[in-house]
Each structure stands twice: as structure tokens, then as C-alpha cells.
Amino acid sequence: CSDPDYTRVPSGSCVCNRFNHHPTGCVCVNSTDHDCVCNSKQDNPSNCECQGATNEPKTCLYPLCKDKNQNLPCYCTQIKDFDRSDCFCTQGMYPTTHGCQCFEEDIDCITNNPLPNPELCKSQTIPAQGCICTSSYHPDKCICPSNTQDLNGIPSSQCACEANDPRSECAATQCKSQTIPAQGCICTSSYHPDKCICPSNTQDLNGIPSSQCACEANDPRSECAATQCKSQTIPAQGCICTSSYHPDKCICPSNTQDLNGIPSSQCACEANDPRSECAATQCKSQTIPAQGCICTSSY
Structure with a gap:
């Protein structure tokens, strides 16, 4: 990976690099790696994030659902726009009441008993099944919430900035390269990568193609006269x-x-x-x- 620490890349899009290039979503290098996505080899850490690769450890952690059309299996969030139809049951959810899926050998889930799956963190200690970070409790290596509005109060060093992130330190700033960070960046005349955020001040539109940021009233660009x-x-x-x-x-x-x-x-x-x-x-x-x-x- 060329992306720096504390940023986020699409899950499984690059291999983690120990030297300041270990973004969230990178693929584990070997079994001594941490906070990474399982690789297709056999030397994964036991708690890597599942991505459906071959040879994943049975103890790998599935993420919370973020998109009902995502390919990767995930834990249900009870948010309609996030959950896949076959998402896995989490704490207090059962197939008969929530339509979620049990793991094959999970007798507690199948018999509608409470599941040992991630729930909200209740202290600075993480239970064996993991827990979801909250503003009150966000111990090291807790699971970041899938709803960006729940990120408030959780340091961005722990849960990387996301698009539409409500945290002040995750507010979009001017683009500094042709790569857009997860929270987005504001187009400038020097850097205006695809899908950057158009500046609100029309005077800052100079140098940005009108095909990227549409013409506005009082627009200083010649093609917008x-x-x-x-x-x-x-x-x-x-x-x-x-x-x-x-x-x-x-x-x-x-x-x-x-x-x-x-x-x-x-x-x-x-x-x-x-x-x-x-x-x-x-x-x-x-x-x-x-x-x-x-x-x-x-x-």
C-alpha cells in the first residue's frame, strides 16, 4: 500500500506495509500482522477481517454490513439500507424474529439463545467476540460502527475518517494530491481529482474545469461567462x-x-x-x- 496509516482503502485493495503504510482495509502480510483483511494464504492472524478468501481462519471477524448490495458476508446492523438479505445475526437477533442467518454450527443462534456476537462496548475491556466502539467506550481494536453518525466521540486514529463523517477532525479540507481521502476533499486549481467536493466560494472555482464543477452565478471562469x-x-x-x-x-x-x-x-x-x-x-x-x-x- 502507498496510503499512509490512519486512512482507509477499499477492503483488500492493497497489501499492508509495516512502514507507515498500514491503512484500514489493507491485506495482512502474515500471521504476525494486525488490524488487517485476511489474505488467501494460510499465514493469517486469527482475528483478521474476513473477505471470503480461501484459507481464511475460522476465527476471522466479519465486518458490520455497510451496503445491502455488498459481496462480502457481514453482520446485520438492523439498518435497512446497510443489511444484506443473508446477513449474520448479532447479539439478540434470531432468524425467526429478524430474518438473519446463523453460522452453521452456532446452536445458540439456531435455538434462539443469545449470541456471542459483537455488541456495543460496555467498558474498556473487549470480550472474546469483540465489541463495537462507542463514544463512551472505544478500547483498542474495537469494531468501528458502520453508521457514520455513530463515529462521534471516537478518535479518527482509531476509526478512520469516512465520507459524511460528523467528526470535526474529519471535515473535508482542500485536496493535496490526486488521491481523495475517505472523508473527501475540496477541489482546488492545483488538485481536482474525480469526485472531489466543489468549493462553496465561486472565486475558488478558477482553474477547475466546468465539466467537474458546474458553472455558477458570478463564476470567474471564462467558459462560464x-x-x-x-x-x-x-x-x-x-x-x-x-x-x-x-x-x-x-x-x-x-x-x-x-x-x-x-x-x-x-x-x-x-x-x-x-x-x-x-x-x-x-x-x-x-x-x-x-x-x-x-x-x-x-x-
Whole structure:
């Protein structure tokens, strides 16, 4: 793996490297490794994370479900969008009441007795079957919760940052390379990898292709300059009113000769305005309107 410690990579996507490159989700190097995904060899640590590989130890730990369409078997969370239809029962869940699956030889589960499967940590001591980290109790090597909202109060050094992570230290910052960290990063002119987060300040959009971050109102990028309206729908960056198309809130043209056909109620009368309703009339006060007025003995 080239990713640093305390980051997360897709499960099983690279082999752990002991020298500062041991991200969550990396594949175990050998039986002395830790906090890693089981490899397909026979020298796995007993508590590696199962991924369906051959020669996995029977004691490997399945993760909590994160996506109902995921390929890897997982423990049920009771969250509809996370659980596979064949997820494994956890503490207090049974096939007859929750529709979950028992392990083949798990008599307690099959007979609806309490299961020795992971539950929420209740102290700083981890039971043999493991426990799920909480804000109150998150002992070393506890299982990180699958719902990101439950990560609050758990250090990111223990449970790596995730997308939509509520923890302040996991807030997305500006991208520093073409690799996006798990919590995402904000596109910049120097680094704007695919699926980075578009900046909220339009002035920071300079240098980022409009194909990646769509044009906005007051967008400084040349390709986002407002052009003539081509329909009654205004694009995000706005468009310049024309006689054919002048939707509400379009931008009035700077050349007065282009005002013809645009109602004065939409683009106010100007000096030298060619529109008949904007012809100068007799002055009615000491204030001259934009299109000018004809002097009278009174004004």
C-alpha cells in the first residue's frame, strides 16, 4: 500500500506495509500482522477481517454490513439500507424474529439463545467476540460502527475518517494530491481529482474545469461567462436577455441597441434606448430619468 496509516482503502485493495503504510482495509502480510483483511494464504492472524478468501481462519471477524448490495458476508446492523438479505445475526437477533442467518454450527443462534456476537462496548475491556466502539467506550481494536453518525466521540486514529463523517477532525479540507481521502476533499486549481467536493466560494472555482464543477452565478471562469439566452430557462451562470428569449432575471444587455424587443419592465429604459416605450418625454420633475426627458418651461 502507498496510503499512509490512519486512512482507509477499499477492503483488500492493497497489501499492508509495516512502514507507515498500514491503512484500514489493507491485506495482512502474515500471521504476525494486525488490524488487517485476511489474505488467501494460510499465514493469517486469527482475528483478521474476513473477505471470503480461501484459507481464511475460522476465527476471522466479519465486518458490520455497510451496503445491502455488498459481496462480502457481514453482520446485520438492523439498518435497512446497510443489511444484506443473508446477513449474520448479532447479539439478540434470531432468524425467526429478524430474518438473519446463523453460522452453521452456532446452536445458540439456531435455538434462539443469545449470541456471542459483537455488541456495543460496555467498558474498556473487549470480550472474546469483540465489541463495537462507542463514544463512551472505544478500547483498542474495537469494531468501528458502520453508521457514520455513530463515529462521534471516537478518535479518527482509531476509526478512520469516512465520507459524511460528523467528526470535526474529519471535515473535508482542500485536496493535496490526486488521491481523495475517505472523508473527501475540496477541489482546488492545483488538485481536482474525480469526485472531489466543489468549493462553496465561486472565486475558488478558477482553474477547475466546468465539466467537474458546474458553472455558477458570478463564476470567474471564462467558459462560464454568461452568453445570450437560448431558451426560457436560465443556466446557473445566468444568461443575457434577447428579444427572442428574456426569461425572468436574465441579465440585461450592456449595448442599448440590443434592448429592442425586451420589455422595459424587465430591462429599464436607458439613454439612447431604441424602444418606443423608452422615447424621451417631457420632464415631469427636476429629476431626469435614465432615457432623458424634454425640457419644458416648468421643468
